[in-house]
Amino acid sequence: MLRLFVFYTFAPQTKYKKAMRICFLFLSITSLLSAQVKDDFSDGNFTINPKWSGDTSHFIINALAQLQLNNTASNTSYLSTESNSTVLKNKQWNFFIKQNFSPSANNFGRVYLASDQKKLTGSLNGYYLQFGEAGSADAIELFRQSGLTSTSITRATNGKIATAFNMGIKVTCDTNGNWNLYTDPKGGVAYVLETSGKDTTSINNNYFGVMATYTASNASNFYFDDFYFGSIIVDTIPPSVVSVIVSSNTRISICFTEAVDSITSQITNNYDVNNGIGSPFVAKRDTINLKLVHLQFSKPFKSEAINILTIKNIEDVSANTMNDMTIDFQYYHVKPFDIVINEIMADPDPVLNNLPAFEYIELYNKTSFPISLTNWQLSIGLNNRILPSIIIPSKGFLIITSTTAYPYFPAVIPILQLTSFPALTNTGQSLILKNAESAIISAISYTDQWYNDNNKKEGGWSLEQIDPDNPCGEANNWKASMDSNGGTPGTINSVYKINKDTDLPRLLNASITSPNALQLYFNEPLDSFSLINPKDYLVDNNIGNPSSVKIIEPNFKSVVLGFSTAFKEKTIYNIEVKNSVADCVGNPMSSNTTLKFAIPDSIVSNDIIINEILFNPKSGSIDFVELYNRSEKIIDLKMLRVSEYDNNTSTIKNVQKIGSASYLFFPKEYIVLSENENLVKNNYQTTNPDRFINLSTLPAMNIDEGSVCISTTSAIIDRFNYSEKMHFGLLTDKKGISLERINFNRPTQDPTNWHSAAKSAGYATPGYQNSQFNELNNNQNEVEVSPQLFSPDEDGYNDVVNISYHFDKPAFIGNVTIYDSKGRLVKRLVKNELLATKGTFSWDGINEEREKERLGIYIIFFEALDLSGNIKHYKKICVLGGKI
Secondary structure, three states: OEEEEEEOOOOOOOOOOOOOOOOEEEEEEOHHHOOOEEEOOOOOOOOOOOOOEEOHHHEEEOOOOOEEEOOOOOEEEEEEEEOOOOOOOOEEEEEEEEEOOOOEOOEEEEEEEEEOOOOOOOOEEEEEEEEOOOOOOOOEEEEEEEEOEEEEEEEOOOOOOOOOEEEEEEEEEOOOOEEEEEEEOOOOOOOEEEEEEEOOOOOOOOEEEEEEEEOHHHOOOEEEEEEEEEEOOOOOOOOOEEEEEEOOOOEEEEEEOOOEOOOHHHOHHHEEEOOOOEOOOEEEEOOOOOOEEEEEOOOOOOEOOEEEEEEOOOEEOOOOEOOOEEEEEEEOOOOOOOEEEEEEEOOOOOOOOOOOOOOEEEEEEOOOOOEEOOOOEEEEOOEEEEOOOOEEOOOOEEEEEEOOOHHHOOOOOOEEEEOOOOOOOOOOEEEEEEOOOOOEEEEEEEOHHHHOOOOHHHOOOOEEEOOOOOOOOHHHHEEEOOOOOOOOOOOOOOOOOOOOOOOOOOEEEEEEEEOOEEEEEEOOOEOHHHHOOHHHEEEOOOOEOOOEEEEEOOOOOEEEEEOOOOOOOOOOEEEEEOOOOEEOOOOEOOOOEEEEEOOOOOOOOOOEEEEEEEOOOOOOOOOEEEEEEOOOOOEEHHHOEEEEEEOOOOEEEEEEEOOOOOOEEOOOOEEEEEOOHHHHHHHOOOOOOOOEEEOOOOOOOOOOEEEEEEEOOOOEEEEEEEEHHHOOOOOOOOOOOOEEEOOOOOOOOOHHHEEEOOHHHOOOOOOOOOOOOOOOOOOOOOEEEEOOEEOOOOOOOOOOEEEEEEOOOOOOEEEEEEEEOOOOEEEEEEEEEEOOOEEEEEEOOEOOOOOEOOOEEEEEEEEEEOOOOOEEEEEEEEEEOOOO
16 A cells, blocks of 8 residues: 655755655655565654664654764664564665765764664674765765674765765665665655675675764764665555746746656657647756756746646656656746845844754745746855745745755755755845746845844844845844744744835935046945936936936945036036936935036045043934045045044044945035944934934944044044043933034033933934034124023023134133132132133032032133233123023
């Protein structure tokens, strides 16, 4: 009695019985075939039905219901079971074996087909297959053992198992002692004859078993499964069709239930497709999987149309002829984002949850059609891998991981295992999926900021896409898994919800890259087809439309425009982008989107200044540094670096480039540097959301004091020594409050030129004018006070009083002291400081005891002493006001 189970699957190289596989056939043999040994370990043990004896403590049944070696030290271990057969003629053996290492003289496996002794590690009489040897010519070899002497009967292909492998094995011995060895290198049952030999020695066949010789590093890298020993199975069943695999608009593959005859399967007239397609001009049986036949047609299939394939006269290798049959199939033209990268386990260490401790990538098929990934390319950074014949079903998932990782995933998860799965970096990695025609279907460049969780980004949790229908959402559409296992490989993401992209794409920057070329940068990936029309771009000053448009892959966030006219220095241009340009979900640019650009100028000290910093962020926020262009120059930020400054050694350290690509910084503009602009925007008002640059790493800033520096490769442009003592003295909690520069033209290192951001502004003003900004007094009097009435109440209006001076010669030593109306000392604001010819000091109403002074009139005493001993005294009045 023969029971036939047919599975259609999408994971080649997976275990053929417990994971789905293309063209999988599992034969369940009943007792009518007089099987002496049959064990697939699905009962979870090897102690009954049948009972295995030997080094039982060295083996386990793993999660995939495989017999696995599970030792820790170097050893030779064995298990055997009774075969209850004294005759080896007309017998067949089937089993699965996996060795997850390159075999050697100290690391190899044996499967004893027959033995007269239960113990397999000593003297015995029997037959065994050996898997591994010294050198690199490793081949499967059949031996007869007599006592301690082994004699080779037949040897398979040299080098075939020189590296890690999973293999399906079939061995037969007929009545004349002819031994045949068949293999399936994909671990299934599509057996191909490897080698034959003859041996008629008569032995007592009492036991069947396995043996592993290994070093400590491979003490858990042997796997066995699906053992069958019994009478030779005679095939009387004709082949049938499991499925039709559509790999392109002119190519299909037919998956039969068993290996088919090489002659009848390759006759083109045995196949015909309706809709005017006809017979293929090529029919070729697969050289490895003999159940597969590949057909190539001259006429293309129509996308989504139902086609009927007629098949006739096909025989199996036993000359059983199948009945004529028809089968429907559809070709689907794959478009970008039909398959999306949907989940990433980039950092499984530390293992905090229940997932295997291995990296993986999950793909998701959004369409209503199964999609073949045959000859598709997956790029992980600079590493490219061509994918084998594999199908993702409609609305289905596929996990891509390493061969080493595969056994540790549950059997129900569809898995594609790659023998050399490239390592995923924890942050800053690009992943690109291309179809067989090299068109990009899905691409992302993730960072650890996408977790939006500082704890989970440290490892043990996957990154999950929130909404697969928003494939270009980047950081706004990804977050750390919320599943208690740490991820959801092969199932719907734990963070899934509708997260539509309704925002219009924005043009961020335009940069001249050569005399005739302009590169545009957008805030999100765009539809590549909407980017290619030169008429959608127009530059003023007689430049016109570009003559060429080059799209920058893989993220489609940038284009390079080529023009016939060269750009000129000292000229500001404007480019207009039409609203026919759209993002990848169809949102168009806003009408009349324009942006200015020019050839950048050189930069010198203080052209760019540090204008605001947040060095003690509250929970859920992040450090940032705001820059301001106080010059009249157009600066390219790719020339600049941000770093820490070591005041002890007067050197910079932890230097980070502000940009690898050009980014034009125009006069009177602001730019905010951070590691995650979204965390800043989520916590503070940002009226200029495009004025942010994300850095992979912002140099660390201490929460009490430190120094941050802006420089080129050869010179420091600005440097700021900050301290929490610069904050408004009455603040009890300074967490989450930025320090703002009061005026651009006052010295950066003047501590009175900095103040806590106003409460009314939300305690920070990233990307726009500071809440504490105050213009310098342009009065030409030697000393002026402005405003005379000030109210240090954190509302951003007149929170400080400014004492400005302007002398006609340099080299004055200055002192500024504050007294109350009764002449009592309140604050020594400046003490023996060398003055410039002009400048400003600011007082925030805090006294020497770091307490806020009472409302009232205060006297500002300004003293200036030159080197000749001449002294100038000035008394000015100010009023500290506020609510009563």
